[in-house]
Amino acid sequence: QVQLVQSGAEVKKPGSSVKVSCQASGGSFSRYYISWVRQAPGQGLEWMGEIMPILGSINYAQKFQGRVTMTADESTSTAYMELSSLRSEDTAVYYCAADSANWPSGSDYWGQGTLVAVSS
Amino acid sequence: AIQLTQSPSSLSASVGDSVTITCRASQGISHSLAWFQQKPGKPPKLLIYDASTLESGVPSRFSGSGSGTDFTLTISSLQPEDFVTYYCQQFKSYPHGFGQGTKLEIK
Numbered sequence: 429q430v431q432l433v434q435s436g437a438e439v440k441k442p443g444s445s446v447k448v449s450c451q452a453s454g455g456s457f458s459r460y461y462i463s464w465v466r467q468a469p470g471q472g473l474e475w476m477g478e479i480m481p482i483l484g485s486i487n488y489a490q491k492f493q494g495r496v497t498m499t500a501d502e503s504t505s506t507a508y509m510e511l512s513s514l515r516s517e518d519t520a521v522y523y524c525a526a527d528s529a530n531w532p533s534g535s536d537y538w539g540q541g542t543l544v545a546v547s548s
Numbered sequence: 549a550i551q552l553t554q555s556p557s558s559l560s561a562s563v564g565d566s567v568t569i570t571c572r573a574s575q576g577i578s579h580s581l582a583w584f585q586q587k588p589g590k591p592p593k594l595l596i597y598d599a600s601t602l603e604s605g606v607p608s609r610f611s612g613s614g615s616g617t618d619f620t621l622t623i624s625s626l627q628p629e630d631f632v633t634y635y636c637q638q639f640k641s642y643p644h645g646f647g648q649g650t651k652l653e654i655k
Contacts, residue, residue, distance in 0.1 A: 473584075473586075473635055473649070490643065525591070531639075532639045532644060533580070533639055534598075534603070534639070538591035538593075539591065540591065
């Protein structure tokens with residue numbers, strides 16, 4: 429059974445950056461499509477992007493292009509999402525999710541979520 | 549980008565009822581659609597993928613159908629734990645966006 433464990437909550441100042449980690453255990457990390465999804469308080473789910481470590485492919489939502497960087501360290505089975513130039517609207521719970529299918533069809537494993545609060 | 553529109557945004561029903569949630573795509577996505585359930589304070593849970601395939605371990609009262617632009621999630625014989633929020637997500641092309649969600653409430 430795959431488990432995704434994310435890093436802890438963060439409080440950041442506007443204009444700063446945050447880097448959230450997501451460590452996988454119990455599966456073939458390199459072969460999963462790892463996506464990042466965020467959820468602002470009381471709002472819906474927002475897809476931010478996806479990385480597939482073994483293919484080295486990365487896709488970002490246009491909304492976050494230039495501000496987000498997704499990476500993966502296969503040696504530690506850890507994915508990272510860094511978001512820069514933070515503003516108050518980036519306050520949200522950030523989830524990593526893993527899709528174990530041969531192509532993206534629905535993430536079957538999710539991290540517990542990381543709250544990022546942006547406040548001056 | 550492909551837009552997904554869910555309807556209704558909220559829905560009231562009683563335990564034991566059957567309900568249907570609709571997800572409409574702004575362009576054809578074949579069968580590349582998944583449904584998720586989200587309980588408050590928890591990450592989403594995959595229910596259905598490829599429009600109609602039930603994820604392992606998900607109760608059979610959940611079913612999905614559709615192709616192209618119109619999709620449905622049906623929950624039969626509602627149980628108390630089913631009164632939460634549901635999202636659709638498309639995988640035909642990037643970005644893999646979500647619908648806005650449907651909140652199922654107890655009548």
